[in-house]
Amino acid sequence: MNQLAATTSFASGARIAEIAALLGDPARANMLLALMGGPALTAGELARHAGVSAPTTSGHLAKLAAAGVVAARAQGRHRYYRLASREIAEVLHALMLAATLGPPRHRPPGPRDGALRLARSCYDHLAGRLAVALLGALEAQGHLRLSSDGEAVEPTPQGRAFLADFGLDLDGAGERAGKGGRARPLCRTCLDWSERRPHLSGRLGAGLLERLLTLGWLARVPGSRALTLTRAGEAGLIATFHLPPDWREGEGGAPVQMARQQTPRTHP
Amino acid sequence: MNQLAATTSFASGARIAEIAALLGDPARANMLLALMGGPALTAGELARHAGVSAPTTSGHLAKLAAAGVVAARAQGRHRYYRLASREIAEVLHALMLAATLGPPRHRPPGPRDGALRLARSCYDHLAGRLAVALLGALEAQGHLRLSSDGEAVEPTPQGRAFLADFGLDLDGAGERAGKGGRARPLCRTCLDWSERRPHLSGRLGAGLLERLLTLGWLARVPGSRALTLTRAGEAGLIATFHLPPDWREGEGGAPVQMARQQTPRTHP
DNA sequence: ATGACGCTTCGGCCACGGCCGAAACATCGG
DNA sequence: CCGATGTTTCGGCCGTGGCCGAAGCGTCAT
Secondary structure (H helix, E strand, C coil), X not given: CCHHHHHCCCCCHHHHHHHHHHHCCHHHHHHHXXXXXXXXXXXXXXXXXXXXXXXXXXXXXXXXXXXXXXXXEEECCEEEEEECCHXXXXXXXXXXXXXXXXXCCCCCCCCHHHHHHHCEEECCEEECHHHHHHHHHHHHCCCEEECCCCCCEEECHHHHHHHHHHCCCCCCHHHCCCCCCCCCCCCCEEECCCCCCEEECHHHXXXXXXXXXXXXXXXXXXCCCEEEECHHHHHHHHHHHCCCCCHHHCCXXXXXXXXXXXXXXXXX | CCHHHHHCCCXXXXXXXXXXXXXXXXXXXXXXXXXXXXXXXXXXXXXXXXXXXHXXXXXXXXHHHHCCCEXXXXXXXXXXXXXXXXXXXXXHHHHHHHHCCCCCCCCCCCHXXXXXXXXXXXXXXXECHHHHHHHHHHHHCCCEEECCCCCCEXXXXXXXXXXXXXXXXXXXXXXXXXXXXXXXXXXXXXXXXXXXXXXXXXXXXXHHHHHHHHXXXXXXXXXXCEEEECHHHHHHHHHHHCCCCCHHHCCCCCCCCCCCCCCCCCCC
């Protein structure tokens, strides 16, 4: 018998409930939402995100770690926490999408909303209006081919060359087939949470974000998931990707203000 | 400003936690898992699935309905409950996937597992070994084209004709662009929960399941999500789709026993 | 009409779990 | 070695919420 099928069994309601219950506390949900930004955060930072005391935070994190929702890495007197797996990130993503549906309850459109809507990191890839615009530009240039429904997406041969030239190794051994015997999708569209339009995810999306950060075209905003597009970055994206200069306006809408640097973080 | 962007705001941790907390109770999780099968179920049936009393079930369902997780429809002295949206189904799907990872805790491989692994319904489409085999057969016949990573999938012109001939109207007005202004993906691969290999989801997957049920090639098993492949169905699938006769063996594994009819349900 | 059945509401019990302050433990800097 | 800082453990308080039995209200059948 297939070894995989032998070890894989069905998820019981109990196990599902266990995970969901862990995400079902406001404090923990806010921590995990903060971790969706990608980089690992310290327990103290997570405590501030959650709005609870340090002891309470520690208890929450211990439970999350025991259940395999987050993973911890000790470094000096800090402990850095990150989401334990991409599967967990996808649960959170699905929850975010479902949460935008519900009843039209009170949703304070804080000032940070604008920056987040414009560009942010989503676990390991780029999201927001910029991500949607980049996908559009790549498609318009013939680098990517989208299926008619906008779900399936694949790089054209020309696009592969273009992206390789930009510094992305799409066939690289970077992420081979996991233990599941299945390679991570090269580039999958991921329904954007704020724009409700698809953007790039998968290996290509992750590589793109990494490359843009390396180039200094994008910079992380310490306290949030927001990303700033630097002057060089905007010029570079317009020159290289033919990003339309009016990309901030989204679907013919008004431009949104960009994220600004806040209090710098103290860890590497 | 784009009207959608104006009304769409960011999901707060509170709202996420609200939904997750509702899925985070064993009784409710078992109810929702049962509803993942597709057809609406009565409150009594859900009570049996959850293993709690009728009053308790009623309370749970009231909460789930108030939060927009399930939807109710009264009919006679029964009340039929179903999942309220595809977004909720996708949250559950992501949770099921995440649940198979965790620590190797006790997972009783009950006798029903085999039937479920072979063929079952997953919200609105087909899942299990049969679904994986069907996707493989469609690809082998040149009706579908998969990208190298097995994520993107699209019907070939020949495939469209073949599927239309089989009774599937892929371009039909059946499911147009939703309020999000985005059409439902035609056919998206959906990582199979038990096989951990992709199978057909999306509009095509839903249409295929519906058609197979209409033809009597597949039949629902009352008490569970399992599906039975009828004699006519097996012959038909082998003749029409060129399903390999040894499809039950999965990846070179041992065959799995098929689901048998159980106690018949009393509602239409 | 009258009983049977399905579902919901009500009332009350009880346990689980989130929260904090105090204190212990670890690490870094002087 | 000694404070300062980050994190965890401990103890105890208290509200939330799951659970059931009894009772109420519909719908269907005879």
